[in-house]
Amino acid sequence: MTEVPDPTHETVGLLEALGTTRAIRRYRNEPIPTDDLAKILWFAGRAPSGSNRQAFRFLTLLDGPNATRARQVLGESFRHGWAVKREQDNYRPSRFADSMQEYVDKFESHPVVILVCLDRYRDPNWHEGASVYPACQNLLLAARGLGYGGALTMWHLEVETELREILSIPAHVALSACITLGIPVGRHGPLRRKPVNQVTFDDAWGQAPQWAEIPDPI
Numbered sequence: 001m002t003e004v005p006d007p008t009h010e011t012v013g014l015l016e017a018l019g020t021t022r023a024i025r026r027y028r029n030e031p032i033p034t035d036d037l038a039k040i041l042w043f044a045g046r047a048p049s050g051s052n053r054q055a056f057r058f059l060t061l062l063d064g065p066n067a068t069r070a071r072q073v074l075g076e077s078f079r080h081g082w083a084v085k086r087e088q089d090n091y092r093p094s095r096f097a098d099s100m101q102e103y104v105d106k107f108e109s110h111p112v113v114i115l116v117c118l119d120r121y122r123d124p125n126w127h128e129g130a131s132v133y134p135a136c137q138n139l140l141l142a143a144r145g146l147g148y149g150g151a152l153t154m155w156h157l158e159v160e161t162e163l164r165e166i167l168s169i170p171a172h173v174a175l176s177a178c179i180t181l182g183i184p185v186g187r188h189g190p191l192r193r194k195p196v197n198q199v200t201f202d203d204a205w206g207q208a209p210q211w212a213e214i215p216d217p218i
């Protein structure tokens with residue numbers, strides 16, 4: 001059985017993990033051993049992709065010289081991204097707003113940052129996310145399974161040009177997501193999500209089926 005890094009971490013079953021894994025943005029100041037990181041990426045790579053081409057790529061930003069520079073550039077972008085969102089969406093002072101602020105303020109020191117990329121083999125207008133986001137979700141669930149937590153973010157897009165230059169990312173590669181990982185401060189789930197009958201239609205758009213009115217299964 002795999003050892004988990006967090007003594008309070010309990011192994012969870014697949015369905016419980018699906019039902020409770022939330023975005024974790026506060027991490028203990030402890031690294032993720034590369035053995036565990038490699039395992040997380042193994043599970044991420046088990047994800048399905050179109051024609052099983054497995055064109056997803058994981059660019060880890062740990063403590064190398066390029067990674068350090070990329071983290072600085074990303075940190076600035078994340079702080080700007082949150083500042084804009086906070087203003088635009090009119091976030092009031094709250095625990096969530098505080099945790100977001102802390103998340104972006106401490107970006108450079110998050111234990112692991114991963115750029116999840118897609119080595120494009122089709123026109124970018126094709127639904128290319130379909131072959132990379134399953135791997136992102138596998139990655140987050142595998143991290144959960146090993147006692148870690150993470151957040152999938154998009155605030156790397158504003159500095160994509162700089163990142164390509166610093167990290168030598170070729171033009172044909174899409175930068176699909178930026179994921180941070182670490183040992184959670186705080187716990188997973190429960191999740192605030194819509195009930196099944198609000199997101200499910202049967203037979204025609206807008207027709208909520210009665211069978212979709214169920215109590216939460218966990």
Ligand SMILES: Cc1cc2nc3c(=O)[nH]c(=O)nc-3n(C[C@H](O)[C@H](O)[C@H](O)COP(=O)(O)O)c2cc1C
Pocket residue numbers: 021022023024151152153154155191192
């Ligand atoms: C496509 C996508 C883009 C996201 N972008 C960001 C982001 O830029 N910054 C961030 O902090 N979280 C981002 N998230 C995380 C979501 O905010 C989070 O999953 C959602 O609010 C649900 O929160 P919960 O999982 O904690 O319940 C993103 C998630 C997805 C799937």
